[in-house]
Amino acid sequence: MAKIMEASGLRKRYGAVQAVDSVTLDIEEGICLGILGPNGAGKSTTIEIMEGILSPDEGKVLFKGKPIGRDFKRKVGIQFQTTALPEFITVKETLRLFSSFYPDPRPLGQIVELCSLADILDRDNRKLSGGQRQRMLLALAIVSRPEIVFLDEPTTGLDPQARRNFWDLVARIKAERTTVVLTTHYMDEAQVLCDEVAIMDHGKILERDRPGKLLARHFTGALVKIPKGCIDGALPASGRMVADFLEIQSTNLDDTMRELLAGGINLEGLSIHKPDLEDLFIELTGASLRN
Numbered sequence: 001m002a003k004i005m006e007a008s009g010l011r012k013r014y015g016a017v018q019a020v021d022s023v024t025l026d027i028e029e030g031i032c033l034g035i036l037g038p039n040g041a042g043k044s045t046t047i048e049i050m051e052g053i054l055s056p057d058e059g060k061v062l063f064k065g066k067p068i069g070r071d072f073k074r075k076v077g078i079q080f081q082t083t084a085l086p087e088f089i090t091v092k093e094t095l096r097l098f099s100s101f102y103p104d105p106r107p108l109g110q111i112v113e114l115c116s117l118a119d120i121l122d123r124d125n126r127k128l129s130g131g132q133r134q135r136m137l138l139a140l141a142i143v144s145r146p147e148i149v150f151l152d153e154p155t156t157g158l159d160p161q162a163r164r165n166f167w168d169l170v171a172r173i174k175a176e177r178t179t180v181v182l183t184t185h186y187m188d189e190a191q192v193l194c195d196e197v198a199i200m201d202h203g204k205i206l207e208r209d210r211p212g213k214l215l216a217r218h219f220t221g222a223l224v225k226i227p228k229g230c231i232d233g234a235l236p237a238s239g240r241m242v243a244d245f246l247e248i249q250s251t252n253l254d255d256t257m258r259e260l261l262a263g264g265i266n267l268e269g270l271s272i273h274k275p276d277l278e279d280l281f282i283e284l285t286g287a288s289l290r291n
């Protein structure tokens, strides 16, 4: 499939902090790419360089094979991690205002429908709840019919239901073949929305692939975890310590349980689950994403 954006060799330093360190990332048209990583990993800095908001110290960014230029602004929709909305005007007035900035904006009705704004059109921007505000910011990001949308932690701080509602909106935008790049700290969000994920830490991309492929590369079978405190002898041969847990990748749970019992390990607190992106993140960085 065609690449809509290609970034290569991006570097950005702030004083002693190498915020982005040799990032190369290409994005196929129409996919949803998730960038995952702990606080300070360099996610926002990376996407702001790709958005053309920040200039890198080194490296280059191409949009459809050409360096990003003035017309790129019309092709890209951006939802920043933090944004101020104009005060003392309503949602509808704000949408009209932003529409007036573009030559061929989406019709208001379509935006309202896509982003589920019908109930709050007459509300003052200052009175929006967290979830309503995120819907509104997404609407503003897509007013111009962008070909690619960047969403920086769009669901941080939302309650579980509001997060799911937001996922539906992103799915609708994806269904229109708009390319979506989002950053998140939520593994379930990445699992549901993202065709591909890039895992970042300390300014570098550690791994990047389809979630299923990444998991298959790192895990086989079920993941058995036992808290550190339940082990007071030698580790079983099949296990190893990852963060504060003894972890065993088991393809035969009967055998694994027998091995643990024979080793005198206290099974209280044991958990068994299918490995997910959170486990992969801990495996790669030794820390939980939410830390």
Ligand SMILES: Nc1ncnc2c1ncn2[C@@H]1O[C@H](COP(=O)(O)OP(=O)(O)OP(=O)(O)O)[C@@H](O)[C@H]1O
Pocket (backbone or CB within 6 Å): 014, 017, 018, 019, 037, 038, 039, 040, 041, 042, 043, 044, 045, 046, 081
């Ligand atoms: N304008 C700036 N001036 C100085 N340092 C900065 C600036 N912007 C980012 N940094 C530093 O660069 C590093 C990467 O920051 P960035 O905002 O890209 O991380 P992030 O992955 O988006 O984190 P979060 O999950 O907290 O949003 C951090 O150490 C941050 O403190």
Ligand SMILES: [Mg+2]
Pocket (backbone or CB within 6 Å): 043, 044, 045, 081, 152
């Ligand atoms: Mg950020």
